[in-house]
Amino acid sequence: MAFRTILAVTGPHEGDGDLKPAADLCNEIGAHLAVLVVAVAAPPPVGEYAAVVSEAWLDERRAVEDLLKKRTADLSAFLAGSVLSADVSSEYPEAGWADDTIGRRARYADITVIGPELLANETLKSKAIEGALFSSGKPLLLIPAGAQPTLKPKRVLIAWDARLEASRAVRESLGLLPGADEVHLVMVDPVEDEYRHGAEPGADAAAYLARHGVNVTVDRLPKLDHSVVDVLRRHALDIAADLMVMGAYGHSRLRERIFGGVTVSMLEDPSMPILMAR
Template structure:
C-alpha cells in the first residue's frame, strides 16, 4: 500500500511552502501524483451602509486574487518540477475562498490529503476549514504544524493513539505506508477500561499484532492520566519519546449540521508540534 494520489491544500502564500515541504518529498518517495489546490474568494460589489453609492472593489480584488493564484501555482509547479513528481494544478474561485471547502470533491478521490494546521494568528481569509476535510471527505488528513521548519517527509518514530474506536482503527490502517517505513511504532492507550471481551491491561494487543504482521516494529504503552486531559497525556508522550508523527482518530460531534472537534482532538490540534495524521 502506498499513497498514489496526494492532494495538497494550499490556502495561502504563508502555508504553501510548509505543505509542499511535506507533500512533495513524500510523493517522490511513493511515486505519487500530486494535486495542488488553491481557492480565492470571488470579488464582491459592496453597497455603502450610509446609503451612498455602491463601491465596486472588484477590479482591485480581481488583480490581487489573480496575483495570488499565479504566485502559489508557480511555487507549486516549480517545486514539483524540482522533486520530479507527476502533478496537476486546480485553481478555484468561490464565495468563501476556502481551499479546503473547494477541495472536498478532489479529496474524495485522493489517497491522502495534506494541509496546514490552523494558525490562530492568521487572518480569517487565510484559514482553511479543516473540519470539512475531515468530516466530509472520508479520507485521511495529514496536518503540518504551522510552526514546522524542517523539510523531512519520512517519519522514524510514530505514536498511534489507540482507544479501539472505528476512528482510531481507520487512522491506523490509513497510516500503514508511514508505519512500514518507520523504525518503530508505539501503540499508546490512555486509561483503557475493562470490557466483556478484554482486560484493560491487554489494551492495544490486537492492533499491535495486526501491525506486526506487516513487518512493523510495534510496542505498547499504557498510560494512566491521573485526571489530566487525554490530549495532554499524548502531548507529553510525544515529548518523552521524540516521536515525529502522531496517528489518531478524529472525534467530533454534529451541531446544527456543522462538525466541531471533541476535547482530545481539539487539544491536540491546538498544541500540535509534529505532523499528525487524522481519520474519521
C-alpha cells in the same frame, strides 16, 4: 495503502513554506504533488431586494481572482522546472461551501497535507481541515512550524481509544507502519470492558498490527491530573516519535467546539506531524 498523490492546500497570500515539505514528501516516496490554491470569497453586501450595493466588493473580488490566477501561474512555472510530477489548480468558493470544495478535490488524492503557513491562516485552515476530514474520505497530515515530516517514519505513536475513527486512522497508515522501527499503541486510562477495549486493552489492536508486520508496543498511560492531549504529547517526546497517528472527532464537531476535545486541542496547536483520519 501507498500514497501516490499528495494534495497540498495553500492560499493566494501564502508563500512557498507549505509547498517545500509537501514536495519533499513526494520526492521521498515518489508521489505526485497536487497543489490547490484556495481563496475564500467574502459574502456580497446586499440591499433591498437583494441588490448588490457595493462596487468596492466587486473590485475586491476581481482583485482576488487576479491574484489567484497569478499565484497559480507562478506555482505552475516553478513546478514545471522541477523533476517532480505535479499539477496546480485553484478555487474561489463562497465561505459556506469552501470546505466541500476542498474536500471534493481531496477525494482525488491519497492524503491532504496542511503546512505551517496555512495553519496560521485561521479561516482557510478550518475550511481545509474540515473539507479533508469530512468531505474526502481520505486522511490529513498536519505539519507544524519547525517539524521535519516524513512518510517513512522510524518511531510512530498511535493514539488508540478503540473508536471507529482511531481504527480508520490505523488503516490509513498501514502503508507506513511496517517500515518503522517502533510503533507505540498508546492508551490513556483505558477501561476494560466488552464494548471498546476488551478484557486486555490494546491486545486486539496490537495483534492486528503484528499480523501486518508492525513492530508494535502497547503503552497504557495514566492521565493523573493532566489532559489526554498533554499525556500524548509528553509520551511522543519521551519516545522521540516523528509521527503521531490518531482518529479525528470521536464526538460531533459541535460538541467538541463547545466542550473541547482531543481533536480540537491537537488542531489548535499540533506539536509534531499528525496523521488524522475520520
